[in-house]
Amino acid sequence: MLAERPITPATLSRKDLPWQIKWDINTCTKCGRCTSVCPVNAIELGVFRKRDVKPPMGLSAKPTTEFSTFYGIRQRTDPAYACIGCAMCNMVCPNNAIEPSRQYDSTTLQFHNNRGGQPRTRGGRRNSSESLLDQIKFIRISMLTDPALDAGRHEFDVRTLLGRVLSPEAEIKCFRENGWKPPVREIYPLVIGGMSFGALSPNMWEGLQMGVAYLNEEMNMPVRISTGEGGCPPRLLRSRFLKYVILQIASGYFGWDEIIHAIPEMKEDPCAIEIKYGQGAKPGDGGLLMWYKVNKLIAAIRGVPSGVSLPSPPTHQTKYSIEEAVAKMIQSMSMAWGFRVPVYPKISASSTSLAVLNNLVRNPYAAGLAIDGEDGGTGAAYNVSMNHMGHPIASNLRDCYKALCVAGAQNEIPLIAGGGIGKHGNLAANAAALIMLGASMVQVGKYVMQAGAGCLGSEKDRCNVCNIGVCPKGITSQDPRVYRRLDPEKVAERVVDFYLSFDTELRKVIAPLGRSTSLPVGMSDALGISDKDAADRLDIKYVI
């Protein structure tokens, strides 16, 4: 660094940065690829000066001083350009001469993430590596009185119902009297949760849609994908693939015009309509699509000018209370499709989730409730929201399921759980645990990005620049120079891969528990945990 470098309150040393660049002068070829690929310009080519004092042998000759310059990589310490640990530099380096490394004791940057009085915003999810779902074990293995089932050979029915299911009495009455039946879809219990067209790059979106179509049409797996707020490309709305899609509407109503206008030309009904009231990663906050990502295409689909930030309000602007909102929105969305499409709200898990559920129990048109826990991901949110707000999914879901049991409406209003499933890669085990705690199906977003497109985000605050449109993998960028890195065909392939393996793993969990012909929703006797308080709270067995 320059000797005259000013030292101000905001000056940091390299040591203060959580991610530090290790660069090896001996293997570096000075190709410059790393500096050109770095999404946040954390590294730059640097000119270094070196002074060498050469003391000759003997006493007669005087020592000489030599000055030399050499070129290398310099890590910037300005907080605005701090390295995010994405390791793209390493990915492009021909010699592995450079890589970021995490310094856990370097925490000072946290105090400088508010340049210009702007609190930090980022993508990703809660930076916490704990996961209750990972601690849950499946303890009820059929061994003695009954042989366990064979996951590879037995017939399995891994399907679930999305939509209001009538009670047996009501169903029979309805059949006899030929009455109106709420629409119900039989789908695969792992749903791709809402990631909007706008948050995701066109290539990512296309890849996901292709993967879902392939799973449905070639693999006989009725997988569904939610669009997230922000509309849906007009061609998809008018295609037969719409039936695999859950259209989301949120408080900003972005893209909704496009959808309404397409209704008369729709060849198929969408799978369902999801009304987003909240999201686990930023409860009580709306969407934050920032100006960097609002290019012409996004602007056109959302019906807004390009280059402006698009924050959705935290609540539905037109609604006065949750009772009114749930009733009216569900009613009007059902009406738009002639009561042929299930409509359900999505809320962030919170201690008031039960209030929303209570409203749904008495609403004959309510098709389900999606609950998103604190470990959910997002493309953009305030750091404080992500790290500190929200409710864990397991206990929230359990409360809701038990409330339904008391009301006798379990299975009648399907609960869709999300937020941190597969956080550490244990997708099938986490999903199975939630299903046994009472979820009819689960939804994942971040896992899809990580597995389907190689998203670099982690719970160690790695990468997380989804909000500013520079996603090094091209997942959450609207800049064609970046997103062309992502091949939609390859994304589709990965989506199919992880779905098929999820399916096998799920069977490997439920077969030994003796289940095969119906999804073990609420089979809480199968679960155990070595944390007494968690066991009591979730009403599952305490095992150590």
Next chain:
Amino acid sequence: MCRLFALTSRDPVSPMRAIDALNVMKEGHDGSGVGLFLSGLGGPWEELKEYPILSGIFTDAGLARMSEYMTKNGFQSKYSATFKPDVEPPVGTPKRGTYASIAFKIPDEWKGMTQAQVDSNLVQMRLDLRAMGEAEGDIMVFSFWPDTIMIKEVGDPMAIAGYLKLDREELYARHILAQGRQNTNYAINLYACHPFFIEGISTMTNGENTAFVPIREYLMSRGVTGYQGYQSDSEVFTHIAHYATKRLGLDISSYKHVITPMNDDEMRDHPDRAFLSDLKRACRKLIIDGPNCVIGCLPDGSMFMAQDRKKLRPGVVGGNPELGIYGFSSEICGLNAAIPDRDRTKDFQPMHLDTAIVGPDCREVLQCSQKDPLRQQL
């Protein structure tokens, strides 16, 4: 593993025939208990068809408390068959007191009630007595219903039969369900011993019901008097049979459509597909995964057998229409022992889609497949 044996006959027979059959199948169970359901009673009970019979086990104090309770509710005892063993019980069997079956006259005030109300009141009284007994440990009741006797005890079935003198004439019955073995998954508890009973419907099951907890939660939330207890994971089968027939008004041949619905392929060409897929959807919570063989008896005396979908349990039905006797057994050797003179080629082993039903006339085994059109007009 529980062994199950049921007999249905035109003329009353001794329950010993069923116990003998259990004994033949002994190899498969540990002889830790026995449960008996008797209906279509013969002997002195023939005249008392209208009167609900309370069956259970009482200490002397319990007997007094029970009769006080019955009198308070306006019930008058008409006839009783009580048995107080005077010998030492077999090893492992506790000394309990009096094994009683008492027929009561319903109070006149009940005359104006609907049948459903009467039925539910009878169930409530049984539950009240059970709760009273659980508090003091002096009363155990297994059924309170017309033309029905239930006996349960811990111990080897043969030894218990001798101890309780089960070949008494007053226990002769036309429909008998017998099960050998106490509950092994949970603590030993007479209420956990099969068969289970509610409002004239009784079933027994072997195997393990892996879907027990969600089904139990679902049944308990239905608000039906009597859907409680669940000391055993098999009790839900009785209640599902009750729910399907009494609450939903379905025929017993539809029971299997509730507990083990067909998959989409099987349902594709079914003439009642629309109804069946609705039913599957609505009753999804009641789907069992087995492995189980369910044998049951209905209020009209029909008996049935159904299997889980994977058919991981054997089970056979056979009998002699001339003699008017049929047996339902979890092993073929049990059937051979109980009804040796029958045409064995006519034995029927229900497979994963079948329900075997023998009507009260005991003339034939009705073989219903889930693929058949529904027998019932909807």
